Amino acid sequence: MMPINAKITKIVDETPSIKTFFLDLTLDNKPGQFVMVWIREVDEIPMSPSYSNAITVQKVGDATSALFKLKKGDSVGIRGPIGNGFTLSGKSILLIAGGVGAAPLAPLVEVAGGKKIKVKTLLGAKTASELLFVKRFRSAGDLQTATDDGSDGHKGPVTELLDELDLRGYDQIYSCGPEKMMSRVLEMVKGANMASKTQFSLQRYIKCGMGICGTCSIDPSGLRVCVDGPVFSGETLIDSEFGRYARDASGRKVRL
Amino acid sequence: MDLRTDVGGLRLKNPTILAAGVLGTSAASLKRVAQHGAGAVTTKSTGVSPREGHPGPVLIKTEHGFLNAMGLPNPSYHEFVRELEAAKGDVPVIASIFGSNAKEFEEVALGLNKASPDAFELNLSCPHAEGYGMTLGTDPQKVKEITEIVKNAVDVPVWVKLPPLMNIVEVGLAAQEGGADAVVAINTIPAMVIDVESGYPVLGNKVGGLSGAAIKPVALRCVYELYAALNIDVIGVGGVSSWKDAIEFIMAGASAVEIGSAIYDNINVFRNISKGIAQFLEKRQRTLDDMRGVAQK
Numbered sequence A: 001m002m003p004i005n006a007k008i009t010k011i012v013d014e015t016p017s018i019k020t021f022f023l024d025l026t027l028d029n030k031p032g033q034f035v036m037v038w039i040r041e042v043d044e045i046p047m048s049p050s051y052s053n054a055i056t057v058q059k060v061g062d063a064t065s066a067l068f069k070l071k072k073g074d075s076v077g078i079r080g081p082i083g084n085g086f087t088l089s090g091k092s093i094l095l096i097a098g099g100v101g102a103a104p105l106a107p108l109v110e111v112a113g114g115k116k117i118k119v120k121t122l123l124g125a126k127t128a129s130e131l132l133f134v135k136r137f138r139s140a141g142d143l144q145t146a147t148d149d150g151s152d153g154h155k156g157p158v159t160e161l162l163d164e165l166d167l168r169g170y171d172q173i174y175s176c177g178p179e180k181m182m183s184r185v186l187e188m189v190k191g192a193n194m195a196s197k198t199q200f201s202l203q204r205y206i207k208c209g210m211g212i213c214g215t216c217s218i219d220p221s222g223l224r225v226c227v228d229g230p231v232f233s234g235e236t237l238i239d240s241e242f243g244r245y246a247r248d249a250s251g252r253k254v255r256l
Numbered sequence B: 001m002d003l004r005t006d007v008g009g010l011r012l013k014n015p016t017i018l019a020a021g022v023l024g025t026s027a028a029s030l031k032r033v034a035q036h037g038a039g040a041v042t043t044k045s046t047g048v049s050p051r052e053g054h055p056g057p058v059l060i061k062t063e064h065g066f067l068n069a070m071g072l073p074n075p076s077y078h079e080f081v082r083e084l085e086a087a088k089g090d091v092p093v094i095a096s097i098f099g100s101n102a103k104e105f106e107e108v109a110l111g112l113n114k115a116s117p118d119a120f121e122l123n124l125s126c127p128h129a130e131g132y133g134m135t136l137g138t139d140p141q142k143v144k145e146i147t148e149i150v151k152n153a154v155d156v157p158v159w160v161k162l163p164p165l166m167n168i169v170e171v172g173l174a175a176q177e178g179g180a181d182a183v184v185a186i187n188t189i190p191a192m193v194i195d196v197e198s199g200y201p202v203l204g205n206k207v208g209g210l211s212g213a214a215i216k217p218v219a220l221r222c223v224y225e226l227y228a229a230l231n232i233d234v235i236g237v238g239g240v241s242s243w244k245d246a247i248e249f250i251m252a253g254a255s256a257v258e259i260g261s262a263i264y265d266n267i268n269v270f271r272n273i274s275k276g277i278a279q280f281l282e283k284r285q286r287t288l289d290d291m292r293g294v295a296q297k
């Protein structure tokens, strides 16, 4: 599939490090699927749409910095949607989001809301100003926040909020965020016998986005994050590389 | 139906091989392909030092086939040797290697030899990494020299992968003189694609290599000419996605086929092709050996 040209129609500052780029096309994706965003002359990187016509991006390196320099009227190339996305099921769901990991979960709770599914969200960030999509999560259901510095909600990792919940009370659990956070979620859902009912959106180095190059294959299953994922059941991730290491652009193992 | 085949010094359970650079970056990925029916698997090409590869887009699907400019990303043989070791066990594992000269090829071969791969495939044909691959593979003298040095360094079979040249026979003969156990034809064909909305070449590296159905007739011609001129085995690669494609290559003279781009549609492609070949042979009461080179008229 060739990249489609997309014009930036609006840019919204969400937090000091995160911006949303609205595009003049409908991405037509299921929440949790992703698109490859081609920033010309720089790189092509994976992003999970945060609205039907937008991506929400945290500035972390070369390509995301180049994207942050683009203005309304500039354009990028879009290839996708790619991957499986989240599967919505049950009557009551729990979400655990960290940082920019809230991007694919916000559209999920909106779809859930439309289906009258009860939603509880635990949202974490470094500090209050970095909490993403607070309003969207709050209007879709119950929201509890956590910040590292205690500037909003619970002081400490968002996963500590799980201690007070009966995880078995939910039909399905969803998580996206830093891998350290998600790997703690996996431990806890495993303990509660809920691993098979928990869906994680993984971040791995994605190059081709077509399941051909093998860059994003995970150990020991060999499953490809780009086309077999990026959403995996907790059961698939137990005793895998998840939470322990990932591979960089050259294929070298990097400890998390 | 018995599809066991002797190819370039290896015995395979069937004549379908995973092509280099596709799902070959980790042991887990190679093993997954083996479990889906491949007769052998080839690793991603590995070199002396880590390379991140070219910036994206690195792979594009067009109506005419795939274009890639991965840029030979690899973690170096120092790191990859562990992956190679772990990949062994299911089916023969072929280590694809590259370098900028004979000495580098020797260094990588010796480094990976510790993991006892079943064979080496010399990438003398990648079209989009300057100073590597095709730059060397167009020069018969260099091809002979590199084949010789690797052949002397290791005890397992050495295959030489060729670019789609007009004078492919000349280069194939050089590989044979250097002691190659088989030649593999072909690697991707230099190509590009331009985005008309923006005017930019789409691949991050601007030019890359064409693969998939579009290059099958080119690859067939190469295999046909090589089989007629060489005494060593020829392995066909380029656009194989069905048993018919595989039979075409075998009729042109191929001992086996490698499959790359077709895993996009289905990772079961190896099993499906083996099944189709078996049915074809059964119907005619023929063996693979009977069919090999029948198109050489």
Ligand SMILES: Cc1cc2nc3c(=O)[nH]c(=O)nc-3n(C[C@H](O)[C@H](O)[C@H](O)COP(=O)(O)OP(=O)(O)OC[C@H]3O[C@@H](n4cnc5c(N)ncnc54)[C@H](O)[C@@H]3O)c2cc1C
Residues within 6 Å of the ligand: A034, A043, A044, A045, A046, A047, A048, A049, A055, A056, A057, A058, A059, A060, A061, A062, A063, A064, A065, A100, A103, A104, A202, A203, A204, A205, A206, A207, A230, A248
């Ligand atoms: C399925 C998926 C969905 C994603 N969705 C979002 C999103 O909605 N919003 C968001 O801000 N980020 C998202 N990311 C992460 C985002 O792709 C990376 O932050 C981005 O690629 C970094 O590029 P860079 O050049 O700015 O950073 P670099 O300087 O290249 O690297 C910074 C970090 O980003 C990682 N990274 C770099 N390139 C890639 C790549 N091609 N694939 C995966 N990781 C890479 C590196 O491992 C490194 O840790 C997603 C990642 C995946 C896999």
Ligand SMILES: Cc1cc2nc3c(=O)[nH]c(=O)nc-3n(C[C@H](O)[C@H](O)[C@H](O)COP(=O)(O)O)c2cc1C
Residues within 6 Å of the ligand: A212, A213, B019, B020, B021, B022, B044, B045, B059, B066, B068, B070, B072, B096, B123, B126, B161, B186, B187, B188, B210, B211, B212, B213, B215, B237, B238, B239, B240, B258, B259, B260, B261, B262
């Ligand atoms: C994404 C991609 C990466 C590749 N990487 C390598 C490589 O590292 N070494 C190599 O010798 N060939 C490489 N190739 C070429 C293939 O092994 C094969 O020769 C070519 O794709 C033609 O076969 P196909 O039409 O079945 O894909 C690569 C091809 C693709 C599509």
